[in-house]
Amino acid sequence: MPAASGLPGSTGTRVKSWLALTATQGAYAMPAPQRFAFVCINQRDPSHPRPSCAANGAADVFHELREEQGRRVDTSFKVVASGCTEACMVGPVIAIFPDNVWYGGVIEQDVPEIVDHLQGGPPVERLRLRGDEWDLRPPEMENRPPPTA
């Protein structure tokens, strides 16, 4: 006989957990996220002069953000993998919207503070990108014009 949810095994258990969670929130519909964390996981060819967030540990940061969200059982924000957001020299880069807050050089250990921000706390000032960090380029690209929008 199948599980009460009609789904076998652990999938049925996860569905029951989700239903129990949403029932305590008074609705079955998932509300729209209040914030988004766009995590650049771009990977360039290693011969490219610009570094890539993926090569600097972005996938581990992305994974840890999702894990921390799960531990806190909070659906008020969404963690999304993104492509390059142009601050490659100081990656891994995370953009928090609608706050328009940008973090650089993020490592896994920074994740709890970033999730505090995603849950409505203040931005993590020590991780915020400065304006001049957007203009950094590898020596091989110093004489090229800056990228255009």
Ligand code: FES
């Ligand atoms: S590769 Fe991540 S910001 Fe460019």
